[in-house]
Amino acid sequence: TMSDRSMFRIAHCLIVLSIVTLYRLYLSNAAVSSWFVGNPGARTRRRSDTGSGLLQRLRKKTRHQSEKIGGSVATFLENIVGGSNPLEFQKGAKVFSQGERANSMYFIRSGKVKVTVASVRGKNAVLALLGPRDFFGEGCLVGGTSVRTGTAATLEPSTIYRIGKRAMLQAFHAEPQFAETFLTAVLARNVNLEEDLCDQIFNHSEKRLARVLLKLSRFGLHDKLANIKLRSMNQKTLAEIVGTTRSRVNFFMTKFRKLGLVQYHKGNAEITVMAEALTNSILHD
Structure with missing residues (x-):
């Protein structure tokens, strides 16, 4: 529906605004400025790192951003929070709620988090599914006083830095390098959100569900179209990600199973995504 598309457009604009703000912070970084002053030819480098040049260079890194944001960043974040212990959340716990005042952001050490947004009519849409080494809540860095534009809740027991x-x-x-690493992560989120927005506008719900299953199975991080197992997700959450009803998700999942595109195991607790077959079904749709 148009309201669903509007929700995704608003979310996309917020992410873009975050990127612009962080980019300005990156360029105004005092450490970076001193480096430019003290190095011959720095003016040329600075010119090449501004505007679209920097964004294009960072965009190329998005494929490897999960590898870059690893243990070293977690250690660095421990120093930022002054040795404070990370927060422990049980499955289904809310990290923050839509409409709350935003004065902090988060880094997932372990576990998974779902970020959703709710319309005034009470309809929910899933904006992101996040895992270890992912940041979220970065909207607090934009402007002065800000509020949460969505709700973040854990999908499993999670350890999270505030x-x-x-x-x-x-x-x-x-730390200029940390600023660049963080900007890369936010840019990767923006790329995914743009893809989701195009999905909502141009593709029907069956095709969107197939794409979601491929993304959830970490399709794209493998050289071959392997068959990949993933933990089964309830159909309500799948419906919120896809932007359709639970009954439609049930109908298409049954269809996928009959066509041999997915397989259920352990009493539906796990799903094997037949990646190559499912991809071919999308391409020949």
């Missing part, structure tokens, strides 16, 4: 807005901004100024 990072204050001021501490994060100080980290950007102190």
